[in-house]
Amino acid sequence: METFWAALAGMIVYLDTTAIAQIMICQPIIACPLWGVLVGRPEIGLFFGVVFQLLWLGNLQIGAAKFTEGNIGAFVATVLASVVPPQSNGEPAWIVIALALAVGVIVAQFGCELAPLVRRVVGRIVPAYVAAAADGKTKTARNYFLLAVTIHLLAGFLFSLTSLAAGHLTFRFVLGDFYLAGISESTAVATQEILAGLWPALLGAGSAAAILILVRRATRVTFLVASLIFLSAGLLWIA
């Protein structure tokens, strides 16, 4: 049942990304922690919210260009990681985080084809919508508008649902049949040491992705000076 609600929420993420309003509730830093709060795993939401926000910052929905569905990918990763109970210390196992991250990135890549497909389908009803408007048939035109909205809703819902189902199958394949009850202590311990390095690696990759979109040739010096000042302040703060 949680998968159904998650697919509905994924549908809203999809709608806000390109089709309706674009008020940015779809952004990972908003959608992922919100889901985390709803299911009682805020730490998972905050983790994926920050990581995917930085990673997909340069993912621009410009014109007719294909773009990675990074927002849905981030959301799917959060949902998947939050279904596995935490370890005895209250923290999620790194193997779960790594697996959810992998699924999230793959879902985002597959999502490249979603918006073009929806645009082609919507394109088929556009002539009928324009003809109805030209004839002054307000009710018919409204119905075509609702049909177009429904196509977007269905696309977002089905893509989220399929991604979540594929994610659950992947979890089951890697973590075993009873992953929903928690992963075994031996699996967690065996992978913990190497995967604990994921956090600095992900933030290193994320900050690089953010810098690539934020820094221009003309502002490189400003960026370097700002980095040095902020890094010094950070080190002083730690000390």
Add this chain to the structure above:
Amino acid sequence: MDRLSPFDRVRIILRSLFVQVFLNYRTMQGPGCLFSLWPWLKNSEHRKARVARASGYMNGHPVFSAFALGAMLRRLGDGDGEANPREFDQWRESLGGPMGVIGDGLIWERWKPIVFTLGACAVLLTSSITLWWVIAAICLLLYNLPLFLFRGWALVQGFHLGKELLSLSGHPALQPLRKRLDLLAALTAGLVLAVAATRSALPDLPNSVRFAAAFLCVIGLTKLRMSIAISLWIALLVSLATRFFIF
């Protein structure tokens, strides 16, 4: 129609939130523009011609479409669409370039990354779900409030300028605005690097090496035109492999 009442403005802005619902590869946002302007076109005696003019090819940033909607409403109301349909179509199609380039450059490439990177930095610094509610609300307000105010202004400007709308693409405020946003973006980039490094790596040496390896991999590989996803995989592998080769 001489002026837009506040009610008209709010109504067009709300309808323009759906301007991308009919997005398609042939006419892009054109049918969405028709949807936004429909209440002002449906009772016109020249409805057929005006619907054809409003629904033709149009593409721009969704927020900047408010300019085009205001200008189109003015010109359609003045009867330009019926008087010279070919000129009207060429004019409407020519709006797409500047509305897209300027809008995407200011909003997608600058404003959105700045606001949400600052949000991510704030979440990293606080790591608290209670404060996240405040950060999320501030991010959404900071991003949306200026854009909604801008939509209202753009609509009125577009309506006022009509055919001369394209003269705005050389507006003297654009270049300084871009420069200021670039400066803010560079400062934000410095902040995110420092916050990410101090929260995950410094002063621990192995974690600092992992952070630096992933950072340099993504920078280097994307310069070689690899996608972020592929760069990420390689960066993570290299970063995790440092454990075997260095420590």
